[in-house]
Amino acid sequence: MATALIAVLTAAYVLCVLVRLRDGRPWPRSCLLWWFAAVATTIVALNSPLATYSGNLFWAHMIVHLLLITVIPALLVAAAPIRLIRSSSARTRTAVTSAVSSTPFQLLTRPAVTVPLYAAVLVTTHLTGFQQAMAQHMWIHHAETVLYLVTGYLLLLPLLGNEYVGRHLVFPLRAATIIACMVPDAIVGVTLMMSPHIIAPAYSRSRPDWGPTALADQTAAGAIMWVAGDGLMMILILVIAREWVATRESSFGGWLDGVRARATIGANTAALDDDAAALDAYNARLAALHHMPRPHHQSEESVHDDQPHRR
Template sequence: MVNLLPLLHGDASGPFWAAWSWNPPVLVLLLSAGLVYGAALRYLGQRGRPLPPAWQPIAFYAGLTSAALALMGPLDLYNDELLTMHMLQHLVLIQVTAPLILLGRPVQLVLRGLPPERLGAALRVALRPQWVRTTLTVLTAPLTVTLLANAALVFWHFPRFYEAALYSTAVHDLEHLSFFVTALLFWWPIIDPVPRHHKLPALWAIAAIFATLVVSMSIGAIITLADRVIYPFYAGVPMPWGMAALTDQQVAGLIMWVGGGFLYMGAILALLARWLRQEERRQATLAEQRARHAL
């Protein structure tokens, strides 16, 4: 029975870093995103318009590179043998790829790169229906995105649904898509890729990330501390590097519990530092205003 379990994403029998598969839909999507972003940059440069700071394109293309690593590289090819690799794959998509892409401000850049007459016409057509505007408002609301991101995280770690993704390519793709889309929605109001659109105050953004941190670390702790293999699929496949299924599960849980926790804590500290700087500037402005009134 074990020998009949198919590998969903190719052959992982060679060297780890050489384990790549060229998934055509993913490759086309990543290349298209990169070309559109580059074309928008070129358009702005040719017309003498202000270009974004260098760190934004670097962040965007780093995000695309991380997506390629997660969806076509070793993390993908080894995720049928090791829960550890599957966990790393999800961590990259949710906590690395999504925020890096949004830090590149792709929507803002493309909108600036469109000719004004085309931009106005496109926005009028796209946003004219009231239901479209209402749907976008609800979908990008801070509470909505936090609930969606955490619901996806909890749902796909139930053994029944996790195992379904391992046995079905279509379900596996749906799992990745739901993680990535909800991550984009979650980081959207925090990173603010389009100015003045659902920008979360720093303290509320910290609260949203902290709530997600608690959920993520709780799942990681449950997986790490379990005394049996939670996902039977991994108990039935030969594991590389002589790793036992329970050890693999414990390492995967630690990655989610500790590694994912560090990433979320890093985001919280960055937001806290930004909030403190804003408060210092606000207090300095108030003090200056009081000084003027006192004269």
């Protein structure tokens, strides 16, 4: 079932890319690569020896958990499927814009909602009887998979890349949100490491002969949750920092351009609040100069050199 769904979604993604290419609108190759990376990681998490042992060993389950709630959502956000669907046609543009602008979507992607949701999911699925129940009922296992993917995707959607979400959080708030998520990672991990009691006895009854003892298995799972979980969050912070540095918002580039334009053109500061206004004023100034009487020594080439152009 999962494999079929992955195949359908991949076919839909590739079809949208082909539609853009047919219309002469290229799609970034990096996004396509991120999509296939997400697909490959999902297959590893759901249909691989690691996925098989995740039902018998707590530490293997924890690795799958991190793939589902952090790695795969991050790759999906980088693939920008929402932006791709929105740009496919006028109809999809209207539908996606309406959905993204809706109150439920805006609410579900706010850090004030996603961070508590992330913390609640971690605590509920690891420090309660959830793991024991999951080992006894397959539908709970499937529900956990969906819960992890949705929770991670909603959390990272407004934080990474340039996916279309209707609004963009400032970079310091993005980094602060990731840092806040490191707290429940550490709490859950340390609790599992330090607990003298077995939280999910089902793992001890189904573990392979070569596997660790139940308590050692739980301790290893806690260490993976803490170290690897926070390690992944640190990587995401570095990604956000890189995006911050690469964006003109991170520096005073736009502000300096405005100061330069005001000093050169002599326009009112209220009229040059952004780069676009500065460029319009610059072009208007050049147009006025173009119609002024020119000295006889000024060549026609020098006039053409002053024609406005966007940097």
